[in-house]
Amino acid sequence: MSDEQVMFTLNPDEEVKNWYNIAADLPTAPPPPLHPGTKEPIGPEDLAPLFPMDLILQEVSQERYVPIPEPILEVYRTYRPSPLYRARRWEKKLGTPARIYFKYEGVSPVGSHKLNTAIAQAYYNSINGVKKITTETGAGQWGTALSYACSLFDIECEVWQVGVSYDGKPQRRTLIEVFGATLHRSPSRLTESGRAFPEGHPGSLGIAISEAVEVAAQDPKANYSLGSVLNHVLLHQTIIGEETLIQLAKAGEGAPDVVVGCVGGGSNFGGLSFPFIRENLTKGAKTRLVAVEPTSCPTLTRGEYRYDFGDTAGLTPLLVMYTLGHDFVPSPIHAGGLRYHAMAPLVSHVVHEGLMEAVALHQSECFEAAVEFALNQGIVPAPESAHAVAQGRREALEAKEKGEERVIVIGLSGHGLLELGAYEKFLSGNLEDDPLSEEDLAKSMAGVPEI
Ligand SMILES: *Cc1c(COP(=O)(O)O)cnc(C)c1O
Numbered sequence: 001m002s003d004e005q006v007m008f009t010l011n012p013d014e015e016v017k018n019w020y021n022i023a024a025d026l027p028t029a030p031p032p033p034l035h036p037g038t039k040e041p042i043g044p045e046d047l048a049p050l051f052p053m054d055l056i057l058q059e060v061s062q063e064r065y066v067p068i069p070e071p072i073l074e075v076y077r078t079y080r081p082s083p084l085y086r087a088r089r090w091e092k093k094l095g096t097p098a099r100i101y102f103k104y105e106g107v108s109p110v111g112s113h114k115l116n117t118a119i120a121q122a123y124y125n126s127i128n129g130v131k132k133i134t135t136e137t138g139a140g141q142w143g144t145a146l147s148y149a150c151s152l153f154d155i156e157c158e159v160w161q162v163g164v165s166y167d168g169k170p171q172r173r174t175l176i177e178v179f180g181a182t183l184h185r186s187p188s189r190l191t192e193s194g195r196a197f198p199e200g201h202p203g204s205l206g207i208a209i210s211e212a213v214e215v216a217a218q219d220p221k222a223n224y225s226l227g228s229v230l231n232h233v234l235l236h237q238t239i240i241g242e243e244t245l246i247q248l249a250k251a252g253e254g255a256p257d258v259v260v261g262c263v264g265g266g267s268n269f270g271g272l273s274f275p276f277i278r279e280n281l282t283k284g285a286k287t288r289l290v291a292v293e294p295t296s297c298p299t300l301t302r303g304e305y306r307y308d309f310g311d312t313a314g315l316t317p318l319l320v321m322y323t324l325g326h327d328f329v330p331s332p333i334h335a336g337g338l339r340y341h342a343m344a345p346l347v348s349h350v351v352h353e354g355l356m357e358a359v360a361l362h363q364s365e366c367f368e369a370a371v372e373f374a375l376n377q378g379i380v381p382a383p384e385s386a387h388a389v390a391q392g393r394r395e396a397l398e399a400k401e402k403g404e405e406r407v408i409v410i411g412l413s414g415h416g417l418l419e420l421g422a423y424e425k426f427l428s429g430n431l432e433d434d435p436l437s438e439e440d441l442a443k444s445m446a447g448v449p450e451i
Contacts, residue, residue: 006088008247010081016246017068020238022274022346023231024064025281030349033317034307039451042317049217050224052128055121058232066235068120075119075152079108080239084247087410090376091396098399100392101251102410103244103272104379110144110179112382112414113268114227117236118142118149121225126153132222134158134215136186136208138264139165139337140172141382141414142227147181157181158222160188160211163203172418186211193313204329205340206312213315228265229310229344237271244409245275253407255285258395261411262387263291263300263358264337266344268413269388274346277355289356290395291347292387294366295435297330299323299343300351300358302441307451308342318451321348324436325444331434337384341444359391362433366390367426370416382414383422 010016023029032041044056051059058066068076087100105113125133133155137143143159150157159181166173166185176183186208187194187201193210197203209226216224226233248256259276261269269291279285293300299322308323310316321342328341343351350356363383370386372393373379381389392410399406416423425431 005251006086008084008251010243010246014246015073016081016239016242017073018065019068019235020242020275020278021061021063021066021235022277023062025278026349027281028353030345031320033319034451036309036314036316036318039318046317050213052124052130052223054124054128055232058235059230068239069123072120072123076239079115081243081247082107082240084244084251085377086251087377090373093372093376094393094396094400096396096400097403098396098406098408099253100396100408100410101248101256102392102412103240104412105240105268106379106382106412106415110141110148111417112141112145113237113240113271114142114145115149116239116271117227117233117267118145119152120236122146122149122153122155125223125225126155130155130221130223132156132158132219133225134212134222135160135225135227136205136212137161137176137227138205138208138339139419140169140176141337143176143181143183144172144179146225146227147176147179151180158215159183160186160208162186162205162208163201168421169418175418191215193315196313202329204312206326206328209311210313210315213311217315228267228340229342231346233267234270234274234344234346237267238274240268240271240411241273241275244272245279248409255279255287256407256409258288258290258406259409259411260290260292260388260391260395262338262384262413263293263343263347264384265340266347268411270344270347272411273356277350280355290391291351291356291358292391293358293360294338294387295360295362295433297324297339298360298436299341300348301360302436303342304445304448305348305352306448308448310342318449319345321345322351323448324441325446325448327447328444338387361387361390362435364431364433367423367431369393371423371426379412380416380423381412382416383419385411385413385416388412
């Protein structure tokens, strides 16, 4: 390694060939999912109307490593390994003794980490004879990833996009359609779940999920697909952390001091952080893991850890997770896609067990840090990733204050080139902070079922 090296990749013989399943190493098991009707623990057959059996088995697997099938590796090879960069210019700009690395998932064809699971989900559905997949999308990243993945495996794709982003992001809509999916504004008139809301309602991920689930459940040839939250989704994303571990070693680093990432449903940061948690649990490493969320949707820092539904209509299993309540409708002014009412059960569990920390940041700080990052590193972070960048900067400045040589790894989950509207608002001074009020929190928590 030269002293000036800034980009770390992998040789073909270092390719990551297994996903990592943190369930195998957890000190305590997360509580079981419950059937939304009977409130009894669900079995694999309860999920069969929505998911192919391969994914259901991954959802409950206790195997430490799951081999990545060759047809998935073939597609991964078109954009993986994603680069790990050392942010030398930004370090200088900050005047920090910290060494800052970022793992960049924006190099995927769709510009984010979401393709890592979209490919896997489309593949497993295709080998199980599924002809159509329905899904929701918030900011549009997941809809883009799944529509591209479905096109690769000859599956029809139907997407319900949260109303506010559908209205505000016509280019994102076009991209989803370029990749061949059929797109609906949610709440739509096509489903019972959608018709429960007035036309023009801003929508939410919870509502869009209800719509996509409803359609898949009624069509024997269709399945449903979720872009985050579930165990199998986080499993597929662990390729991010496994690559990062090897790349850091090639950069001459041992266990980093801290790994930071943004959390919406928890998939990109679960994927980055879980292999590091394994190193903490099994090899005595002492890496801090810090999940970053927006103050407008502070699931981990202000939500409660308890059973709740994954969607608004209560069609999904009940999962134990940090939740703001499934009726929660996030403020439409917020720019990022980190607006889900709950958090992946596995991420919730490791936070609850003290294996991961969580912080909430105002979006103004995030965009300010993201613009500084862009000026020094040439990459415009996705608004979600901007939260990780801002926390990375906090860590770097704290290291400077304390005169510490801290090694910081930032999960840069995607680029923001299709989210320039948010940057435009920020640059013109029109981006407001909108932290969740106590009153709104109490209102949405009141709808959480007592189990
Ligand atoms: C969807 C998305 C997120 C948030 O989802 P997670 O499941 O928490 O990863 C973060 N960053 C980008 C770029 C996204 O597209």
